Amino acid sequence: MLIIENLTKTYDNGFTALRNINLEIPDGQFVSIIGLSGSGKSTLLRCINRLIDPTDGRILWNGLDITRATDDELRQIRRRIGMIFQQFNLVKRSSVLTNVLSGRLGYMNPVYSLINYFPNSEKERAVAALQRVGIADKANNRASALSGGQQQRVGIARALMQEPEMLLADEPVASLDPATSHSVMKYLQLLNEEDGITVLCSLHFLSLARAYADRVIALKDGRLEFDGLPKDIDNERFKQIYGEDAVEVEIH
Amino acid sequence: MNASASASSGSRAAFRRLLFVGGAVLLLIIFAYGWTVTDIDFSVPQQPQRQENVGNALRELLSPRVFDQDYEILNTTTSFGMSCSDGWSASAPAVDGDQPYIIITPTCAESGEVVTIDGYNFAPDSLARVNWIGSDGERRIRQVIGASEDNFVTENDGTFQVQIDVPRIRGSAGETHTIEVQGRFPIGSPRLSETTLLVLEKMSETIFLALIATAVSILPSAILSFLAAHNLMRPIKIPLGNLLVTFILFPVGAVIGALILGGVGKFAFNLVGAPASTASAGVILLFGTAAATRRLGANALNDHPSIPRTLLNAALGAVAVTAGIGLLGGVSALIGRYTSEGDFGFIGVFLSSVGQLIDLIIVLIAAVVGAFTLSSMGTTLTRDALKEVSLPLSRILGAVLGGVAGIILLGAAATVSLGAAWMGLLPPIIAAALGASVLPSLFQRFFRGGQRQIVLSRTERLLNMALSWIGALTAFVVTFAVLNVGRALVEGSAPPRLVLFNVLGVDLYLYVAEAMLIGAVLGAVTGGIAGTRSSFPAGSVLYTATRTILNALRSIEPLIMGLVFVIWVGIGPFAGVLALALHSIASLGKLYSEQIESIDSGPIEALESTGANRLQTIMYAVVPQIIPPYIAFTMYRWDINVRMSTIIGFVGGGGIGFVLQQQINLLRYRDAGVAVLAIAIVVSILDYASAAIRERYT
Numbered sequence: 046m047l048i049i050e051n052l053t054k055t056y057d058n059g060f061t062a063l064r065n066i067n068l069e070i071p072d073g074q075f076v077s078i079i080g081l082s083g084s085g086k087s088t089l090l091r092c093i094n095r096l097i098d099p100t101d102g103r104i105l106w107n108g109l110d111i112t113r114a115t116d117d118e119l120r121q122i123r124r125r126i127g128m129i130f131q132q133f134n135l136v137k138r139s140s141v142l143t144n145v146l147s148g149r150l151g152y153m154n155p156v157y158s159l160i161n162y163f164p165n166s167e168k169e170r171a172v173a174a175l176q177r178v179g180i181a182d183k184a185n186n187r188a189s190a191l192s193g194g195q196q197q198r199v200g201i202a203r204a205l206m207q208e209p210e211m212l213l214a215d216e217p218v219a220s221l222d223p224a225t226s227h228s229v230m231k232y233l234q235l236l237n238e239e240d241g242i243t244v245l246c247s248l249h250f251l252s253l254a255r256a257y258a259d260r261v262i263a264l265k266d267g268r269l270e271f272d273g274l275p276k277d278i279d280n281e282r283f284k285q286i287y288g289e290d291a292v293e294v295e296i297h
Numbered sequence: 298m299n300a301s302a303s304a305s306s307g308s309r310a311a312f313r314r315l316l317f318v319g320g321a322v323l324l325l326i327i328f329a330y331g332w333t334v335t336d337i338d339f340s341v342p343q344q345p346q347r348q349e350n351v352g353n354a355l356r357e358l359l360s361p362r363v364f365d366q367d368y369e370i371l372n373t374t375t376s377f378g379m380s381c382s383d384g385w386s387a388s389a390p391a392v393d394g395d396q397p398y399i400i401i402t403p404t405c406a407e408s409g410e411v412v413t414i415d416g417y418n419f420a421p422d423s424l425a426r427v428n429w430i431g432s433d434g435e436r437r438i439r440q441v442i443g444a445s446e447d448n449f450v451t452e453n454d455g456t457f458q459v460q461i462d463v464p465r466i467r468g469s470a471g472e473t474h475t476i477e478v479q480g481r482f483p484i485g486s487p488r489l490s491e492t493t494l495l496v497l498e499k500m501s502e503t504i505f506l507a508l509i510a511t512a513v514s515i516l517p518s519a520i521l522s523f524l525a526a527h528n529l530m531r532p533i534k535i536p537l538g539n540l541l542v543t544f545i546l547f548p549v550g551a552v553i554g555a556l557i558l559g560g561v562g563k564f565a566f567n568l569v570g571a572p573a574s575t576a577s578a579g580v581i582l583l584f585g586t587a588a589a590t591r592r593l594g595a596n597a598l599n600d601h602p603s604i605p606r607t608l609l610n611a612a613l614g615a616v617a618v619t620a621g622i623g624l625l626g627g628v629s630a631l632i633g634r635y636t637s638e639g640d641f642g643f644i645g646v647f648l649s650s651v652g653q654l655i656d657l658i659i660v661l662i663a664a665v666v667g668a669f670t671l672s673s674m675g676t677t678l679t680r681d682a683l684k685e686v687s688l689p690l691s692r693i694l695g696a697v698l699g700g701v702a703g704i705i706l707l708g709a710a711a712t713v714s715l716g717a718a719w720m721g722l723l724p725p726i727i728a729a730a731l732g733a734s735v736l737p738s739l740f741q742r743f744f745r746g747g748q749r750q751i752v753l754s755r756t757e758r759l760l761n762m763a764l765s766w767i768g769a770l771t772a773f774v775v776t777f778a779v780l781n782v783g784r785a786l787v788e789g790s791a792p793p794r795l796v797l798f799n800v801l802g803v804d805l806y807l808y809v810a811e812a813m814l815i816g817a818v819l820g821a822v823t824g825g826i827a828g829t830r831s832s833f834p835a836g837s838v839l840y841t842a843t844r845t846i847l848n849a850l851r852s853i854e855p856l857i858m859g860l861v862f863v864i865w866v867g868i869g870p871f872a873g874v875l876a877l878a879l880h881s882i883a884s885l886g887k888l889y890s891e892q893i894e895s896i897d898s899g900p901i902e903a904l905e906s907t908g909a910n911r912l913q914t915i916m917y918a919v920v921p922q923i924i925p926p927y928i929a930f931t932m933y934r935w936d937i938n939v940r941m942s943t944i945i946g947f948v949g950g951g952g953i954g955f956v957l958q959q960q961i962n963l964l965r966y967r968d969a970g971v972a973v974l975a976i977a978i979v980v981s982i983l984d985y986a987s988a989a990i991r992e993r994y995t
């Protein structure tokens with residue numbers, strides 16, 4: 046269970062990107078976060094694993110207060126929260142396998158990283174993760190040699206290495222074409238359904254949210270604008286969230 | 298409205314034109330002044346004497362004495378009748394296989410007549426000359442007809458045919474004179490000259506000098522580059538209390554480390570020697586390292602390691618590291634001792650000197666290890682406690698810890714500044730840096746109720762800046778006056794060493810004590826206002842300090858560094874290596890850090906989000922991105938170092954520069970030409986190679 050209380054984030058330049066957000070997300074839910082660009086979606090996701098330190102409010106996860114965790118505690122927490130990114134954030138020069146293995150670092154003896162050592166069991170785990178996203182044959186390629194959709198699947202495999210209980214996905218398909226977008230979203234859905242991983246996924250397009258999410262959260266100028274079922278977003282709500290001139294488009 | 302607008306735009310255009318003209322005039326003045334200052338005078342290079350000198354020098358430089366050839370001069374003679382009577386006959390030439398001989402036609406003639414000399418079996422294409430030997434036995438050079446020099450050159454088959462005038466010698470009629478041809482014959486084949494051999498030797502010294510200087514600078518530069526990269530350092534903030542504890546324990550740890558760990562290191566070093574203890578030392582080293590690695594790693598993995606266990610691990614780790622380095626030193630000294638003979642003796646010599654180095658600095662290493670260990674132990678012990686203290690207590694603690702830290706900081710600065718007069722500026726500068734934060738935080742505290750302002754208005758920012766400057770200047774001036782720095786600057790003498798009292802055999806000087814007092818006040822005020830819980834931008838401070846030092850070091854030319862190192866370690870390549878290495882560290886540190894600053898930050902964020910710690914994030918997200926540019930810049934630096942090492946010899950730093958300078962001073966331009974040629978070849982090969990390698994990696 047993830048509980049967000051009065052979450053507020055004001056950046057150093059004085060811009061307030063999140064205002065007083067309150068949310069309760071039960072385990073195993075597939076939640077989609079929508080909103081215009083600049084509405085605070087990335088800020089919200091990054092506050093949850095504290096890549097950004099919130100200015101105010103609390104985030105409780107399974108009873109632990111993430112906002113007050115020490116560095117060591119934070120690393121323990123982060124190990125169980127996977128994250129995937131719009132720009133994939135892979136090390137382009139490293140092999141796919143190394144990129145996937147690096148998702149396991151939180152469980153490894155840091156001294157081993159000096160000699161780039163991973164036990165065989167971890168390598169097998171990495172290959173298994175790549176198999177789940179269907180690109181085990183690319184394990185020894187350089188990450189930069191893969192297509193966008195394949196790179197995002199490497200990103201998912203890296204998150205899988207963490208054995209995550211929750212997955213934060215920050216516009217995971219915004220850089221991909223529609224067909225590839227659906228294939229990546231299907232992997233997220235699979236993990237949500239098969240492994241029971243809670244998924245928080247920010248999306249640009251409402252149609253994707255409608256297709257995959259159990260619940261939709263809409264942000265507008267850092268405020269919670271809507272929180273409910275995808276089907277409850279009618280035309281009026283849509284215009285509230287995206288502005289008067291917006292038209293809903295379908296992604297096939 | 299319109300008219301005034303166009304008028305104002307017109308006057309602005311006029312103003313701009315005026316500015317332009319003024320700028321042009323100013324540039325002209327600067328240029329003209331520079332012209333006189335640099336003594337530019339075109340009449341000097343036109344003086345005939347100078348032109349001849351430079352012509353000769355250039356001619357010799359461009360005729361480098363690369364090869365040498367030994368010669369012998371063989372004389373071939375035949376007799377000649379002067380205005381001879383009938384019946385005179387010349388001695389028949391000794392035509393003998395491959396011996397040189399000459400034939401004169403006619404064999405007898407009047408003064409002023411032309412005779413032809415045919416020569417055979419001379420060295421091809423080599424010099425020869427004709428001498429006339431009269432009845433008095435005197436040898437006179439006879440220039441051949443049509444030549445402007447005494448010498449002529451033989452044909453490529455070793456023959457020649459030249460003509461000379463029979464000289465007018467009074468009263469010589471009827472005498473028999475001798476015509477002699479001196480031919481130059483090469484002995485053996487051409488070989489490399491002495492100069493070339495010397496240049497080759499010095500050139501290889503030069504290349505290795507550059508190689509070693511570059512190689513030893515790589516590791517320090519790489520470490521410094523991380524501290525000098527703002528994208529890695531700026532996010533690092535730690536609570537002031539933890540920082541102060543760390544800072545205070547650092548010197549304490551250094552002393553304890555030097556005393557205790559130093560002993561351990563020495564013991565480990567000396568353990569190696571006898572075979573039995575050497576073997577056991579090796580085993581200890583192996584198992585110790587393995588155990589230490591596992592312990593440290595396990596500690597990092599453990600969810601909540603107990604405090605005593607963490608402390609124990611830290612202490613064991615420190616002992617293991619020091620002992621390990623000591624053992625390594627002992628082992629390399631030992632191997633060095635047995636392998637410094639024979640063809641590959643240089644490997645043994647190298648190992649010996651590594652061992653010697655470790656023996657020399659093991660106490661220093663122990664001090665550093667001790668400092669880090671004790672301060673990290675202190676952090677472990679106090680971190681949780683410091684987090685829980687109440688605000689007033691945190692202020693009091695901040696004042697106390699800040700005061701102690703201030704004493705250490707300014708005490709250390711003052712001790713350093715005892716060294717030389719202008720080092721006396723160090724304490725006032727540090728005091729100013731501390732003082733800069735006092736007034737703004739006081740203002741914040743008392744007029745804003747201590748609220749942390751996230752957004753500052755323009756006026757508030759200006760006010761803060763003004764307060765900072767006032768605080769800094771005040772602290773600077775007060776320290777300057779109290780420590781009497783002005784006198785030191787004028788007289789160029791270090792501060793007086795008046796002993797106040799003696800603590801445990803260490804003299805405390807009045808000057809240092811005064812500085813400590815200032816440090817205590819500034820530190821206590823700053824720490825007291827901020828409190829131990831406030832976050833301190835440790836990363837930014839470290840970044841700024843590292844960058845400043847690197848920039849300062851980089852601004853000193855290696856030639857100047859070379860001058861100083863020559864005083865320290867004497868004339869020779871060692872001084873050159875030290876100078877180039879120091880400059881390379883500064884320069885590579887900056888170049889490397891710029892590469893870190895330009896990496897893609899996405900992978901760093903991704904790895905942080907997986908729970909990887911800082912070391913792991915750097916190893917897996919940063920290092921793969923910076924290796925190619927690091928290789929490229931290292932090659933580039935080697936290239937620069939080879940160029941620099943060709944002239945570092947001018948100040949006594951070894952290598953080819955020393956030879957070149959000597960030859961130029963002795964006006965031996967043909968020999969200097971060899972050195973110049975060698976430099977040109979090596980530099981252009983390296984230029985090409987380094988460009989090719991850089992291209993591959995960027």
Ligand SMILES: Nc1ncnc2c1ncn2[C@@H]1O[C@H](COP(=O)(O)OP(=O)(O)O)[C@@H](O)[C@H]1O
Nearest residue numbers: 056058060062081082083084085086087088089
């Ligand atoms: N580091 C930052 N400093 C200042 N403002 C920021 C920073 N990051 C984001 N913002 C601002 O915060 C707002 C929300 O950003 P973000 O969370 O990235 O929105 P979204 O992901 O919905 O596009 C934007 O207006 C953005 O300009």
Ligand SMILES: [Mg+2]
Nearest residue numbers: 086087088216
């Ligand atoms: Mg975003």
